Amino acid sequence: MAAPIGQPRVRLPAQVRAGEVIEIRTLISHAMETGQRRDQQGNVIPRDIIKRFVARFEGEQVFAMDLAPAISANPYIAFPFKAEKPGTFEFTWTNDAGEERKATAELKLA
Amino acid sequence: MRGWRGAAALPAGAAAVLALAVAAALAQGGGEAPAAEPVRAIPDPQSGLEFTTPETRAIQEDDFQNPAFLWVEEGEQAWNHPEGAAGKSCASCHGNAAESMRGVRARYPAYDAKKGRVVTLEQRVNICREEHMGAPPLRIDSRPLNAMTAFIGLQSRGMPVQVDISGPARPFFDAGERFYNTRRGQLDMRCGSCHEDNYGRYLRADLLSQGMSNGFPTYRLKEQRVISLQFRLQGCVNDVRGEAPPMGGEEFTNLEFYLAWRAQGLPVETPSVRR
């Protein structure tokens, strides 16, 4: 059974000018269990990872990432974005079991 | 004249011992002897941050990148969340943690007159849970307890560590000091074998720090989670191939008290990032 996907954190810069390339940073609480570890009884701990991250702006996919077990626990993902207009970001993290965790953030222009 | 020259020729250490002996003799003459003020082997301690790589430092210095803040946020939620028979949350009694918890991490572990012993911050949280909230204690080094101490500890960030070892606390400090200085394990090492005699040198590829506790609880890159100081202490004892006492027990609690005194003056870095 997959562990619940933890709390996400998302950060956009506070002051953004139109045309500026900003950095969007995300962090989510997750063990990223590789499936190669054993518990104290010697049983294999089943694989349980965040396998996909998608960032959409105004409904349009702008960045995505497929994750393998080689990504560290509590995945940190950051990427640039060219701010042309204000709008809403939606971020989705999906685990092996297909469960999703979403977060949103507003892009405001100065 | 002869006596004076003789004393001057003594090594500084011997002179200090003499001076202490004289002071002790004088104190005894006056009745109750106050415990001699302990002297730190490292008078100007350096944080573990000084012994880490630029990459690890960069993670600690950015509260967004620092994964320990996932724990801090969980601790903050728990702070405001009622639990137990009394229907209370931490906030019911302590209100806004930014005010009520400011400085708390810096002065813990501390002597508890009611318990008649020194208690760690973890134990203090559990005392509150059991006695005031009617909630079960949290397991030492468990995620919810580390989240709570990370959140409480953050409220003291930047404040100098300052524990009170005087009066009834002193025997617990002395016990911690004895543990610190006792050689143990198959490798027959005391804590100071690494953290006083060899800091700044490499143990295989690990740069030895001074073993300062001012950043705990810390996000440990190896563990990929927030760990408590006593979890790390168990690791240290295991490393010298000794048998580690239980977390939350008397021995480690006294040792944690002694370690806080060693780190006196260093700023609280909770929640730090260490390898």
Add this chain to the structure above:
Amino acid sequence: MKTGPTTIRRRHLLAAAAGGVAIAALPRAAGAEMQPATTEAIRKVTGGKTPQEGRVTLRLPPIAENGNTVPVTVSVDSPMTAADHVKTVHLFADRNPTPDVATFHFTPAMGRAQADTRMRLGQTQDVIAVAEMSDGSLWMGRTEVKVTIGGCGG
């Protein structure tokens, strides 16, 4: 990030060597040997086409303090316009139990071709990134990271 990129131009290396500076991480030639599993994983994403060396920069610490949490930045030299942009970047760790680390899907909306994350490295090894451009061309970058074996196992 206070450390510089580990893909360093040759003249900088020479200058560093002349100055007596030790550099632990060096970019590797694209043709350098790889584990069969890595070769196979790369073949899968390239369809057997050989990527050209260049345009891809991997920034990692030359020496990782702990292999469980190694910060990595991958960037690709591209204008990121609708006509000319990076579509995907595949990240591999040559000597991990399985070489796959991540695949990034880029779009021109990003304005710049870059991604940051943190990865696990089981031992000292090469990290490899393969970028696929909108014109179908493939580019590759590669750098070595030393993963230290600590004395403090606890």
